[in-house]
């Protein structure tokens with residue numbers, strides 16, 4: 001009766017599924033296996049040598065300005081948590097509207113996705129970031145000029161090196177029209193930009209986008225975490241105002257499982273090299289902002305990402321859960337789909353009982369954008385208050401004052417990746433000037 | 441419009457005014473205005489983001505993204521252009537009286553791009569509805585993932601023509617010896633000869649014979665992949 005650690009239940013089921021169908025598994029959500037993450041870090045609260053701030057009474061700032069390098073109108077956010085790019089197509093129009101309204105309620109931004117900008121989304125969002133993707137679906141200069149920031153997508157953490165997919169069930173007439181594709185086809189988006197290759201071209205592309213938008217709005221470059229030191233340095237060299245770094249745990253609407261679980265590096269491991277690049281170029285917290293995403297769930301994650309050097313974070317899966325994804329209330333419907341609350345990831349199939357990852361009008365109608373917006377705003381508020389709680393405990397009057405020095409790691413791996421000491425020691429693996437036995 | 445109504449041509453010199461000032465003038469010009477842009481010097485993004493029915497003649501060679509995202513304007517380049525001429529054009533007309541670099545007319549949604557000479561690789565990549573007429577030959581992967589719109593090639597097509605093409609129609613007069621994945625030769629019916637004749641006339645080649653061209657398009661075998 002001994003189960004195999006090598007051939008575990010999931011692995012066996014996957015081999016059986018492959019043998020039956022002859023095609024790889026596609027799914028939504030992010031990486032599901034455990035990789036070193038923010039849970040492996042802890043904050044050192046203030047004590048004798050540091051003064052904490054009073055919760056509720058003493059101010060702890062959370063505002064962030066993105067795009068201070070070149071943009072005449074940088075994006076000013078009240079909180080350091082933004083909503084990541086998720087396409088209309090992957091998500092229903094109601095879901096997109098709810099995200100825009102929820103973000104606006106708490107003074108932050110939301111982002112379009114691989115499919116263009118819908119009027120509802122523009123209307124609902126005080127601050128809307130417009131993605132400029134390899135597919136260029138729905139891309140047009142009017143929407144570009146309507147955007148509050150532009151995000152050039154080079155890659156995504158769930159699939160660095162891969163393009164989007166949207167299966168036929170979700171290519172409704174409206175989605176097809178926005179993307180100039182035949183309705184009902186299984187769509188695979190390009191993985192390379194059609195008119196630039198490499199960082200030297202990207203510099204010229206960024207200059208063109210600035211010419212077309214009159215140098216008004218910030219231009220971000222989003223990369224999936226694989227070689228973050230070089231990618232960050234090259235994005236800065238190409239003229240980015242903001243670098244968006246998405247770790248391997250980052251969510252997706254539809255990607256091959258093998259891609260989600262085996263390509264890219266964890267968010268935790270990606271931040272320090274990106275910060276190194278920014279510091280070496282003299283732009284860290286000084287001209288170019290870093291936005292980190294991929295598996296951010298709590299205010300502790302927000303605070304840890306910022307302490308390691310991010311200016312803000314971006315979230316995807318967590319806001320979908322806030323909207324009602326994977327809710328226990330839908331247990332019966334999930335059972336009918338062969339799954340259960342907490343496990344549902346077939347976002348590519350378009351049969352989402354919560355009305356989020358679907359284009360079916362009946363399912364979509366289940367999602368009330370106003371109620372959804374309130375839930376999203378609540379989550380964003382809680383993440384912010386939690387991050388403030390931690391910052392105050394560390395004696396910081398602004399979340400940006402959190403720093404690596406406030407952190408220790410629970411595991412040797414996390415200590416090495418985050419470059420902070422193993423808890424209870426002064427040892428930072430990989431840093432020869434520290435040792436396991438030194439003072440703390 | 442009689443000769444008297446024709447507005448005078450305003451000359452904008454890029455060496456004297458710089459790119460930002462010249463582009464701003466062009467982007468803010470009212471319908472009907474006419475401009476000559478001089479000293480382009482291979483600069484990038486010349487006449488990008490235009491949005492009114494103006495006429496612009498660029499005298500010399502332009503770099504990347506000349507007339508990028510054009511809306512309504514007519515831009516004539518009297519020279520060669522670099523990568524991405526008329527990329528993502530929405531409407532209007534762009535003429536290159538020379539040769540074009542890679543990705544000419546990439547992702548363009550509308551309007552007409554005419555290249556008098558050759559165009560390099562990936563001409564009309566991910567085309568989304570515009571028309572492209574190249575009077576010379578084109579490089580590899582022309583019409584890659586092209587979705588809607590038409591591409592007309594007077595000369596030869598490079599390798600992997602129309603790879604992963606969707607509903608774009610490609611017409612070739614010269615050789616097209618290497619077709620990309622899912623791209624096939626298709627029957628020329630009357631409706632195709634008629635649309636081609638109209639395109640040839642619009643591109644200033646009314647004497648070219650549609651009967652000399654062959655049509656290529658999607659076999660549509662990649663439209664569905666069998667997923668679990």
Ligand SMILES: Cc1cc2nc3c(=O)[nH]c(=O)nc-3n(C[C@H](O)[C@H](O)[C@H](O)COP(=O)(O)O)c2cc1C
Pocket residue numbers: 028029030084085086087090091112113114115131153155156157164222246249250251252253293294295296314315316317318347357
């Ligand atoms: C449903 C869904 C759709 C997405 N669509 C896009 C997209 O169109 N473009 C993009 O750059 N990233 C897309 N992403 C990735 C997100 O922008 C973001 O990088 C990721 O969700 C962050 O990780 P998290 O979900 O763990 O917070 C999508 C993610 C999800 C969950």
